Amino acid sequence: MLQSEKTKFTLPFLVLTVLFCVCLITANLIEIKTVALGPLVITAGMVVFPVSYIINDCLVEVYGFKKTRMVIWLGFMMNLFVTIMLQLSIILPGASSWGAQDAMEMIYGNTPRILIGSFIAFICGSMVNAWVMSRMKVSSGGRHFSVRAIVSTLWGEGVDSLVFFPIAFGGLLPWGDILGLIVTQALLKTAYEVLILPVTLIVVNRLKRAEGLDTYDDGVTFSLW
Numbered sequence: 001m002l003q004s005e006k007t008k009f010t011l012p013f014l015v016l017t018v019l020f021c022v023c024l025i026t027a028n029l030i031e032i033k034t035v036a037l038g039p040l041v042i043t044a045g046m047v048v049f050p051v052s053y054i055i056n057d058c059l060v061e062v063y064g065f066k067k068t069r070m071v072i073w074l075g076f077m078m079n080l081f082v083t084i085m086l087q088l089s090i091i092l093p094g095a096s097s098w099g100a101q102d103a104m105e106m107i108y109g110n111t112p113r114i115l116i117g118s119f120i121a122f123i124c125g126s127m128v129n130a131w132v133m134s135r136m137k138v139s140s141g142g143r144h145f146s147v148r149a150i151v152s153t154l155w156g157e158g159v160d161s162l163v164f165f166p167i168a169f170g171g172l173l174p175w176g177d178i179l180g181l182i183v184t185q186a187l188l189k190t191a192y193e194v195l196i197l198p199v200t201l202i203v204v205n206r207l208k209r210a211e212g213l214d215t216y217d218d219g220v221t222f223s224l225w
Contacts, residue, residue, distance in 0.1 A: 012207055013063060016055055017071050021078045023052045028079055028118070032107055040184065050192040053129055053156055054200050057149045057193075060133040062207045064215035065222060072126045073225075076119065083115060117167030121160045127224060129156025134217045142214065145204065146197055150190065157189040158182075 031045035059068040133152035
């Protein structure tokens with residue numbers, strides 16, 4: 001079992017980083033659609049957003065907290081860039097042949113509080129997920145990856161929902177409904193992690209062999225930056 005920190009960025013790391021950013025941006029673009037899941041109503045972002053937490057677990061397990069923190073901030077900045085460009089494209093005057101301004105505003109003209117809530121929630125949830133995964137790995141001696149992945153996702157998704165829904169919908173929805181959304185979203189996203197766990201295990205094991213890495217975060221400063 002190796003413990004090292006490579007300064008170079010390998011191809012597998014870059015692929016995971018790009019996939020992480022794409023998942024975040026895609027989730028942000030499709031989040032506006034609500035989907036009926038039996039008696040439950042969820043957002044379309046549920047299809048892809050949990051994948052970012054699975055990638056988060058893989059990154060911490062193989063590369064450690066520091067590199068994962070860098071990827072989280074990179075994902076945040078890329079998501080912010082796309083959001084700003086979308087808002088700018090809405091503001092720009094349309095040509096006489098452009099007839100979908102109202103539709104574009106309705107779909108991508110998110111209110112400021114929803115955008116603020118989503119960005120703050122992402123940073124808080126992703127950092128908590130990475131921190132819990134890292135600390136549990138050290139305390140368990142690298143054993144029980146499945147348990148660590150599930151617990152860290154539950155914490156991360158729980159914090160994400162706990163931050164997002166009050167900021168986005170506080171005062172607009174009854175607090176009982178908001179609490180229900182927090183619990184439902186956190187549990188469903190964690191269930192997503194459990195279902196895809198066999199794939200996550202394969203990816204992690206292959207990454208470790210390919211990179212020759214199995215990083216333990218002993219003595220790491222767990223700051224946001």
